[in-house]
Amino acid sequence: MRWLFSLVVVALLAAVQAVSFTGKRLLVVLDEASEKEKYSVFLGDLEGRGFHVTTESPKSDSLSLFRHGERAYDHVVLLPAKSKGLGPALTANLILDFLKKEGNILLALSSESATPTSVQSLLLELDIHIPSDKGALVVDHFNYDSSSASEKHDVLLLPYPTNLKSGVKNYFGGDGYIAVPRAVGQTLGNESPLLAPILRAPSTAYSYNPKDEADTVEDPFATGSQLNLVSAVQAHNSARLAVLGSAEILQNAWFAEKATLAGKDIKTANRDFAEKLSSWTFKETGVLKVGKLIHYLDEGVSKKLNSSVAVPENNPKIYRIKQDVAFQVEISEYSNTHLTPFVPADGDSIQLEFSMLSPFHRLDLTPISQTANSTIFGVSFKTPDQHGIFNFHVKYNRPFLTNIEEKRQVTVRHFAHDEWPRSWQISGAWVWIGGIWVTVLGWVAFVGLWLYSAPTEKSIKKTQ
Amino acid sequence: MKLLHSFTSSLIVSGACLASAASSWSFQDATIAIQSKGAGVGAGTKETLNPNTPLAKSVSLGATDTLKLLLTTTDGKKAKRPHQAFLTLTDPTTGLEESFVLSVKENGKGKVDLTQKDLPVQFLTSAKPIPASIVIGSFGSSTAYKSTAFDLNVSRDPNVPLAIPEPPTRYAAEQEIHHIFRDDPRSPPKIITLVFAAAVLGAVPVLLGVWATLGANVNHFGKAFGNAPISHGLFFGSILAMEGIFFLYYTSWNLFQTLPAATIVGSVAFLSGSRALSEVQERRLAGLR
Numbered sequence: 001m002r003w004l005f006s007l008v009v010v011a012l013l014a015a016v017q018a019v020s021f022t023g024k025r026l027l028v029v030l031d032e033a034s035e036k037e038k039y040s041v042f043l044g045d046l047e048g049r050g051f052h053v054t055t056e057s058p059k060s061d062s063l064s065l066f067r068h069g070e071r072a073y074d075h076v077v078l079l080p081a082k083s084k085g086l087g088p089a090l091t092a093n094l095i096l097d098f099l100k101k102e103g104n105i106l107l108a109l110s111s112e113s114a115t116p117t118s119v120q121s122l123l124l125e126l127d128i129h130i131p132s133d134k135g136a137l138v139v140d141h142f143n144y145d146s147s148s149a150s151e152k153h154d155v156l157l158l159p160y161p162t163n164l165k166s167g168v169k170n171y172f173g174g175d176g177y178i179a180v181p182r183a184v185g186q187t188l189g190n191e192s193p194l195l196a197p198i199l200r201a202p203s204t205a206y207s208y209n210p211k212d213e214a215d216t217v218e219d220p221f222a223t224g225s226q227l228n229l230v231s232a233v234q235a236h237n238s239a240r241l242a243v244l245g246s247a248e249i250l251q252n253a254w255f256a257e258k259a260t261l262a263g264k265d266i267k268t269a270n271r272d273f274a275e276k277l278s279s280w281t282f283k284e285t286g287v288l289k290v291g292k293l294i295h296y297l298d299e300g301v302s303k304k305l306n307s308s309v310a311v312p313e314n315n316p317k318i319y320r321i322k323q324d325v326a327f328q329v330e331i332s333e334y335s336n337t338h339l340t341p342f343v344p345a346d347g348d349s350i351q352l353e354f355s356m357l358s359p360f361h362r363l364d365l366t367p368i369s370q371t372a373n374s375t376i377f378g379v380s381f382k383t384p385d386q387h388g389i390f391n392f393h394v395k396y397n398r399p400f401l402t403n404i405e406e407k408r409q410v411t412v413r414h415f416a417h418d419e420w421p422r423s424w425q426i427s428g429a430w431v432w433i434g435g436i437w438v439t440v441l442g443w444v445a446f447v448g449l450w451l452y453s454a455p456t457e458k459s460i461k462k463t464q
Numbered sequence: 465m466k467l468l469h470s471f472t473s474s475l476i477v478s479g480a481c482l483a484s485a486a487s488s489w490s491f492q493d494a495t496i497a498i499q500s501k502g503a504g505v506g507a508g509t510k511e512t513l514n515p516n517t518p519l520a521k522s523v524s525l526g527a528t529d530t531l532k533l534l535l536t537t538t539d540g541k542k543a544k545r546p547h548q549a550f551l552t553l554t555d556p557t558t559g560l561e562e563s564f565v566l567s568v569k570e571n572g573k574g575k576v577d578l579t580q581k582d583l584p585v586q587f588l589t590s591a592k593p594i595p596a597s598i599v600i601g602s603f604g605s606s607t608a609y610k611s612t613a614f615d616l617n618v619s620r621d622p623n624v625p626l627a628i629p630e631p632p633t634r635y636a637a638e639q640e641i642h643h644i645f646r647d648d649p650r651s652p653p654k655i656i657t658l659v660f661a662a663a664v665l666g667a668v669p670v671l672l673g674v675w676a677t678l679g680a681n682v683n684h685f686g687k688a689f690g691n692a693p694i695s696h697g698l699f700f701g702s703i704l705a706m707e708g709i710f711f712l713y714y715t716s717w718n719l720f721q722t723l724p725a726a727t728i729v730g731s732v733a734f735l736s737g738s739r740a741l742s743e744v745q746e747r748r749l750a751g752l753r
Contacts (some may be wrong), residue, residue, distance in 0.1 A: 063695025126482035141548060153603055167636055193633045201560050204599050204610060206548060214569050216547055223550065223563040322645070349637050377478035397635040428651030434664040440707055441668050447703055449680050451696070451744060452688055454678035455753055463566040 009351035018391040019050035021334040023074030027065070029058055029090065031081040032292035039079065042274055044208045049284070051075070058213050063089040065098045074103060075282045078119070080247050085117060092121040098238040106281045109184040111137035124248075126233050127189030128243060131221040133209050138227060138245070140186045140205035140343050145179060147260040152210075156180040156229070157261040160273065161199050167348035171280045172198055173230050176269030177261060179254045180359065183245035185227040198242065198277065199230035213427040230277065242281040284336050286400045287326035291330030291374050293408055295392055298324035298380050305330060308447040318411040320419070321385050327352055328367065329394055329406070332374040339373035349405075350377055353393040360384040387414045466738065488607035489575075489600040490515045494535035496614060513613050515598075521617035522593045526735035527624065531578040531616075533566070535598070539606050543572035546602040551576050553587060553594050559584050578617065585628055593617045617622035684752070688743060695739030702733035715720070 026046060036043070036055060047053050054073070056063040058081055066072055076098065078090070093119065095105065107122075109115055114134040123130060130136075139153045149155035160174040178199070185207040189193045205219040221227075229245040248254055255271040279285050294305050295315050305328045319325060323392055331350065334340040344350060351368075353359040361384065365377035383390075390412050396404040423429045494513035511519055513535070526530050535550060536543050549566040562584055568574035568602060587594055593615035601608030620626070651657065688696050706729050713722040747753055 013664075029549075139603075140604075141603075142610065150605060153604055159647065163740050193635045203552065203554070204548075204601065204608070206550075207549075215545055215570075216549065218565060220563075220565065224552065224561040225559075268537070336545070347637075348741075350638060353641075354643075359641050360643045362638060364637070364640060382643075385645050399635060405685055426651055427654050429659050430657050431660045431664055434661040438668050440710075442671055444704065444707065445672065445675075448677065448682060448698070451700065451740070452682040452685040453753070454681055454683035454687075456681070 004385075017031045019337075019438065020074065020282045020284050022104070022283045023287075024079065025073045026075045026079045026282070028053055029063070029081075029086075030055055030079050030081065031057060031083065033057075034078070038068070038251045038253070041209065041252045041255050041271065041403060043274060043276075044277065045271070048281070051282070058083065058086045058090055063087070064093075065089065065094055065103070066101075071098065071101045071103050074130065076103065076105045077278075078105060078107045080113050081116060082113050084114055085115070086119070088143055090116075090118055092118045092125060095122050095126060099235055100173060100237065102237050102239045104240045104281050104283060106242050106278060108244040108250060110247045111135055111182045111184050115184070123186075126241070128231060128233070129189070130184050130208070131207055133211075135211050136207055136209040138183045138193065138201055138205050138207050138220060138229065140202055142204045143202050145259040145261065145265070147258070149181075154182050154390075155185065155259070156201070156205065157259055157266065157268070158199065158202065158229075160269075162180055163345075164196060164399060164404070166396050167345050169286070169345045169401065172276050173274065173429055174269060174272055174276065176272070177259070177266050178249070178273045179257060179259055179268040179270055180229050180246050181248040181254060183229045185222055185229065185245060186231050186243055187222045187226055188228060193397075193399075194233055194235060195235070196232050197228040197230075198232050199228065200225045201227040201229055206249050211297050225355070231401070234400070234402070235402065238283075240281050240283065242277060246278070256413045267330060279336065279402065284334070287334035287402050288342060288396070288404050289332045289334065289339060290404055290406050291332060292392070293327075293392065293406055295325055295327045295328045295408065295410070296297065298326040299312050302326065307371050307376075315408060316410065318413055319383050320413055320415065321383055321387055323383050324380060325383055326378065326380045327392060328376055328378040329364075330371075330374045330376050331404070333401075341370045341373065341375040345373065348398065349383070350394065350396050352379055353395070354381065354384070354390055355393050356386070358387045359393070360386065360390070362410045383412050387412050433448040465706050466697065487605075489537065489546055489602065491535040491537050491598065491600060492543075493691075494533070494598075494613075496523060496714055497532045497534075498525065499530045499532060501530075502527065511614075515596075515609070515611065518612045519614035522617045524617045524619050525578070525580060526619050527580055527621040529579070533583060534575045535566075535575070535576070537568060537572045537574055537600050539602075545570055545572055545707070546600050548599060548601045550599040550607075551578070552597050552599055552610075553583070554597070555586055555590055555594060556592050557590070558586065560584070562577040562587070566584040580620070583618065585626065587616075588620055588626060589628065590617055590618065618660075684747065686742075687752075689746070691746070692739055695736040696743065698732055698736035699740040702729050702736060705729045706733065 028043060043053055064072060065076070099105065108117065109130065109393060115130060117438050120130070137154050137158065140156050143154050143157055144153040145155040145157050157177045157179055160176060161170065161172050163170045185201060188197060188335055201224065203224040205227060206217060208217045225347050233241040233242050244250070249270050254268055257268045259266055259268055290309055292313055294303070294313055296303055297316065297319065301389060303326070307330050331342045332339040349364040352365055352428040354361040361381050363379045363381055365379050368378040369376050390409065390410055393407040394404060394406045472622040492515070493512055496513055497508060499508045507631045508548070513519060523531065537546050537549055538544060545568050549568050550563040551566060552561055552563045554561050564578060564582070566577050567572040595612050596614055596616050597610055599608070600611045679718045706726065707727060709722060709725050
């Protein structure tokens with residue numbers, strides 16, 4: 001009966017649509033019910049992808065991110081609220097605790113309403129900086145929508161973001177233009193590797209406050225591509241927080257709107273970008289999963305990794321120094337609906353460290369083979385000539401990908417007494433071995449002589 | 465449409481197309497001057513900038529120099545104050561950008577001063593000249609202006625050390641590490657070993673030869689075996705066997721195989737030895753040694 005049951009479970013799982021790798025409980029924090037209409041297409045898309053959407057007002061008493069000390073939701077969309085505070089359920093500390101419990105947050109800002117203090121202190125904690133004055137927004141006199149913002153130039157039309165840098169996968173690429181209306185620009189602190197820009201402002205853009213009386217911008221908050229319109233944080237525990245400079249990107253009004261960029265009629269692709277951004281934030285893309293790690297003594301026969309979970313890893317616990325060892329690891333990437341073989345970006349590679357305190361070897365893993373939903377990476381190397389307790393250590397932290405850290409401990413022992421080369425194999429020892437044989441022969445000859453020698457004429461004379 | 469010639473960015477190209485519909489931002493009376501510290505007013509180089517073509521030769525900014533850019537912004541033909549007037553430096557290799565805001569007066573006269581202290585460290589260490597562009601734009605329908613104005617060459621005093629900050633941590637693949645193994649123990653050249661080994665082995669014939677000249681012989685072999693054949697055979701045999709046990713211990717046996725065998729052979733040697741040596745003593749007492 002058990003196989004029948006598991007078959008039913010598998011069939012049920014297959015019927016489920018695209019859904020996040022970590023869970024499908026989604027909370028949307030929204031000020032007024034009337035606001036919900038503006039985001040109906042975006043929220044409908046989320047429900048269509050399998051999320052259970054709950055909408056709550058920040059003022060609601062029943063709103064809580066936690067229940068019994070555990071997360072009550074897997075993901076949160078924080079839409080801008082009219083009120084200055086977000087209430088006792090959404091303090092900066094609670095939102096950080098939510099991230100610490102591996103919850104994901106899509107945080108939308110708006111220049112039309114003041115950023116709540118809890119969001120301000122949350123962003124400050126994460127080293128993301130936004131203009132302190134209410135109403136500051138990003139303008140660009142070059143890439144604006146001349147049909148809706150011909151005077152104010154505050155609706156930016158930007159192409160999809162390209163690769164952040166070589167060796168980083170792009171989860172937000174596409175064709176078309178994204179309309180970014182009245183965005184709050186962010187700058188990212190330089191110290192943390194956890195921060196990454198998703199959509200940067202063009203080089204001629206700058207942030208200013210329309211309420212400022214001055215005719216000319218004198219001390220802009222930030223200019224050019226130092227200004228981010230959408231940025232991301234991925235914590236050490238792979239919890240994700242995306243900061244969206246303009247909540248209007250998610251509104252129906254901009255999902256497929258006609259716009260004019262420099263005299264050219266275009267259609268905005270916000271719906272697609274909102275899907276890409278939300279599916280990254282809610283762990284539908286860019287999620288890595290490690291399968292099995294195997295390592296074995298390389299005796300010229302390569303072993304095949306059996307990726308079945310039924311077979312335990314069963315790795316050796318001990319190696320000798322200077323032995324050839326082969327290592328294999330199985331890595332999959334979750335992509336919207338299922339696990340796929342993971343392929344690192346060009347110029348990037350997963351690395352294996354063979355380390356005792358510090359790495360003795362750090363080697364690039366190369367893809368050996370692929371299964372239906374994983375890539376098997378492998379490398380062979382010689383254990384170092386140092387005995388001790390070593391780790392096979394795979395640590396793979398990259399922007400936009402969940403972190404991998406796997407360790408397998410082994411002992412590396414010294415040569416045993418009978419594993420050294422024999423003395424006759426060492427040419428330098430031949431003189432000493434010869435000396436021993438000379439002694440042996442001399443001894444036997446002396447014994448024979450002492451036992452059986454007859455006195456000679458000469459010696460008899462001498463003794464007499 | 466003149467912008468087309470000076471700038472190839474597609475954004476600007478498309479922006480320039482609008483110029484036919486509305487007036488566009490530009491500048492006039494632009495001068496760029498490099499003043500060295502201590503030199504009087506008017507000293508140093510001075511160049512005139514043209515909004516349509518970048519300056520042919522690059523501008524060099526020394527360690528104590530000040531770059532002064534003066535211009536009048538215009539909308540169409542009229543001098544006017546724009547909302548945005550930036551001097552933007554772009555690192556040609558890394559793409560790093562830094563904008564400096566021109567302070568523009570009501571009548572469109574704008575200026576900016578630049579010294580090496582204002583520049584980020586990346587620009588100070590840049591090997592290539594840094595393109596500097598002027599960006600002028602404002603609200604409304606007038607087309608914004610952006611064009612490369614000149615190349616900035618930062619000449620640093622090589623004697624002054626530069627505090628370059630540590631590059632911040634970024635997640636990326638790190639340099640590979642391959643363990644460097646200690647050298648294997650080495651033997652001297654075989655020919656030397658063979659010469660010395662031959663010298664050592666040559667000691668045996670030398671020893672035997674010397675003994676022979678001193679009159680060594682084994683003439684009493686028959687006599688000894690005639691008097692005590694079993695004890696002499698066992699004694700000499702056990703001595704040979706002991707050497708054999710040592711040889712086996714050297715090549716293949718372990719200590720637990722060696723010790724019992726050595727005990728047996730040793731006791732045989734002890735028992736037979738006392739007899740054999742008694743026979744030798746008899747010969748000595750008989751004056752035969």
